[in-house]
Amino acid sequence: MIQLSYSTFGLTNLPFLDAIDAVAKAGYAGVELSFHRDQFNPFNLTDADLDAVKQQLARSGIAAPCVATASHFFTPQRPHEPSLLSLDLAGRKRRIDLVKRGIRVARHLDVNLVTFGSGFRRDEHARHPEVDPCELLADSIHECLREIRDDEDITLLIEPEPGMVIETMEQGLALIEAVGDKRFALHIDICHAYCSETDYIGALGKAAAHARYLHISDAREGYNLKIVADADELHFDMGFASYLVYFPATAAFLLVDRKQPMYFCDDAPTPAQRARIDAHLARAGVSAALRLVAYSSLHAGNSALDDEIFTYLISMPGLSYEVLERAHPIIAFLRGARGPALVDKMVANTLTGIVHFHEIPGEGTLDLAASFKALNDNGFNGFGSVELYHHVESWQAALAASHRHLAAIAQSA
Numbered sequence: 247m248i249q250l251s252y253s254t255f256g257l258t259n260l261p262f263l264d265a266i267d268a269v270a271k272a273g274y275a276g277v278e279l280s281f282h283r284d285q286f287n288p289f290n291l292t293d294a295d296l297d298a299v300k301q302q303l304a305r306s307g308i309a310a311p312c313v314a315t316a317s318h319f320f321t322p323q324r325p326h327e328p329s330l331l332s333l334d335l336a337g338r339k340r341r342i343d344l345v346k347r348g349i350r351v352a353r354h355l356d357v358n359l360v361t362f363g364s365g366f367r368r369d370e371h372a373r374h375p376e377v378d379p380c381e382l383l384a385d386s387i388h389e390c391l392r393e394i395r396d397d398e399d400i401t402l403l404i405e406p407e408p409g410m411v412i413e414t415m416e417q418g419l420a421l422i423e424a425v426g427d428k429r430f431a432l433h434i435d436i437c438h439a440y441c442s443e444t445d446y447i448g449a450l451g452k453a454a455a456h457a458r459y460l461h462i463s464d465a466r467e468g469y470n471l472k473i474v475a476d477a478d479e480l481h482f483d484m485g486f487a488s489y490l491v492y493f494p495a496t497a498a499f500l501l502v503d504r505k506q507p508m509y510f511c512d513d514a515p516t517p518a519q520r521a522r523i524d525a526h527l528a529r530a531g532v533s534a535a536l537r538l539v540a541y542s543s544l545h546a547g548n549s550a551l552d553d554e555i556f557t558y559l560i561s562m563p564g565l566s567y568e569v570l571e572r573a574h575p576i577i578a579f580l581r582g583a584r585g586p587a588l589v590d591k592m593v594a595n596t597l598t599g600i601v602h603f604h605e606i607p608g609e610g611t612l613d614l615a616a617s618f619k620a621l622n623d624n625g626f627n628g629f630g631s632v633e634l635y636h637h638v639e640s641w642q643a644a645l646a647a648s649h650r651h652l653a654a655i656a657q658s659a
Contacts, residue, residue, distance in 0.1 A: 248460065248618055248656050250649065251276030251311055251631035254286065257641050262286050263302045270306035272645045273653070277308055278631040279357070281316035281348065288347035296354045303355070311629035312359040312403075312459050315348040318635075324567055325560055329365020330386035331379040331411060338386050341365075345402070346393040352400055359459050361403040361433045362390075364412035364421075369566040379411055380421070387425050394429050403433035403459055408441045408602040409561035409595055415439065415453040422456070434621075435461035435633070437604055440612045441596040447613065451620040460621070460630035462652065464610030468594035468601035473562050473573060476522075482530035487599070490576065491526060492569055493519075498541070499576055502530045506588060508537045510544070510576050544575035549583035553636060557603055558593045604636050606644050608651035615655050 252274045257265035262285050269277040279299070281288055303310055318325035320340065328337025330345075341362075348360040364383055371379050387402070394400050406418040418432050434450065434457045443449035470487035474480065475494065482489055482502055489502040498511035500523055507527055509515060515523060515538075523536065555577045559570040580589045594601040607614055632652070637644040 247622060247627050248630045249275045249309075249311075249628070250652055250656060251278055251309075251629045252645060252648070253278035253280050253314065253461070253631045253633040253635075255280035255282065255314065255316065256632070256634035256637060256644060258282050258285050258635075258638055259641065260285075263298065266299070266302050266308065267306055268641075268645060270308040273649050275309060276311045276629045276631065277303075278312050278314055278629075278633070279310050279351070279355070280314040281319050281344070283319060283322075288344070288351055291351065293354070296351065300355055309629070310355055310357050312361055312631065313348045313352045313355075313357050315345050315360060315362045317363050317365075317407075319344060326363065326365055326410075327368070330362070330390075331365045331367075331371075331383040333370045333374060333377060333382070338382065342386055342389050345390045349390070349393045349400055349402075353398065358399050359401055359403055359433075361405050361459065363405050363407045364410045366410050366561070367563040369564060369569075372564045380424075383411060384421065384425055387421075387430060388427075391425075391427055391429055400429065401458055402430050404430070405433040405435055405438070405461070406442065407435070407438050407561075408597070409563055413597070414442050415449050419453065419456055432457040433459045433461070434626075435463075436614070436617050436630075437461065437463040437465045437612065438602070439617075440465050441594075441598055441600045441602050444598060446598075447616050447620050450617055451624045454621045454624035454626040457621075457626055457628075459628055460626070461633045462607060462614070462630045462648075463604035463633055464607050464612045464614070465600050465603065465605055466592075466610040466612075467599055468592040468603075469589045470594045470596065470599040471558075471577075472595060473565060473570070475565065475569075480526060480529065482526075484530055484532075489530070490573065492565065492573070497569075497572060499573060500526060501576075501580075502526060502532060504530075504532055505534055506537065507532050507534055508539050510539045510541050512541050514538065539579070541575070544579050545584040546575045549578055551578055551581050551583050554592050554603060555581070557636070558595055558601075561595045561602060604634050606634060606637060606651075607632065607648050609647075614652070615658070618655050 439446040491500040501508040592601045632648045
């Protein structure tokens with residue numbers, strides 16, 4: 247059985263106690279307590295603050311099923327960093343400390359679940375292939391688990407996320423088996439499953455009995471675009487995605503797209519560079535004429551597309567943030583930040599081409615009714631929290647619409 251909850255990560259414009267009250271008044275049975283720099287910051291919370299939260303939960307008659315330790319917590323422009331698999335021990339310890347603070351908050355509030363994500367392979371991992379990030383991740387999780395006392399019922403949860411080292415539910419379950427601790431289990435995000443599983447309904451059914459908690463949102467198909475560094479004999483699967491190839495020597499980018507290949511550069515390519523571009527396009531089977539675009543002509547300021555593009559870029563593994571930030575104006579150009587859109591769908595970096603952008607339930611193409619049924623039929627029993635951090639400005643509409651849509655599904659599933 248799925249009980250509906252709502253994450254405070256979608257209510258960060260409200261005072262925290264007001265956010266709890268708003269969720270209760272909207273009819274939800276639970277509220278996810280999500281760390282946030284300005285709203286629910288564990289480095290600033292006192293026992294008196296937590297007592298006030300506990301009292302507000304009691305007054306509102308609403309449960310707190312989970313503490314979310316907020317991958318976006320530290321540096322706003324570099325969310326998820328540092329992660330539990332950062333090569334820098336100091337960075338790993340910062341994330342470990344945050345998760346442990348989540349456990350302490352859960353303990354104070356009598357919450358049983360604490361959730362986190364694995365983190366991404368970054369450029370530092372690409373430079374050090376001799377280091378296994380999964381080993382670092384497992385070691386970090388063992389250190390987090392030491393915070394849980396033998397006599398308390400608190401479980402840490404891993405949430406697979408598109409682009410991360412732990413991206414699919416199968417990878418999540420393999421990690422749980424490798425860690426081998428009954429206090430470590432699976433957190434399913436239905437939107438992430440839609441992004442990362444070719445048969446997401448079947449995958450939800452297989453994982454249901456191993457999961458303790460859900461995140462819920464909607465999603466839709468996008469323009470799958472992979473950013474990769476230039477290398478000899480790059481493999482292009484054009485049926486799967488288009489590609490943006492980064493050339494480190496010139497900081498230029500080649501869009502490998504069947505219909506509209508483009509080269510974004512500061513200077514026209516040399517004959518040698520042009521030969522390499524042509525080789526990549528030939529290998530990809532792209533025969534359309536190449537368009538040269540001066541990088542300096544691209545709009546590099548703010549636009550209404552910033553949230554979409556930011557969410558896309560931070561999910562791209564193996565590249566530095568400097569490379570990703572330089573790619574931002576290119577994505578904005580393709581999406582029509584200034585002028586006509588050359589790509590009419592949101593950009594995606596997923597295993598299925600579904601956009602990892604949390605839509606209000608009912609406003610995307612995810613089959614939530616079939617998802618709920620697969621989970622219920624295969625043994626899931628717990629809370630599912632609506633997570634809509636892309637809808638903070640329109641939180642009232644998102645809160646009400648989500649409950650209206652999901653309550654009907656939950657009753658019939």
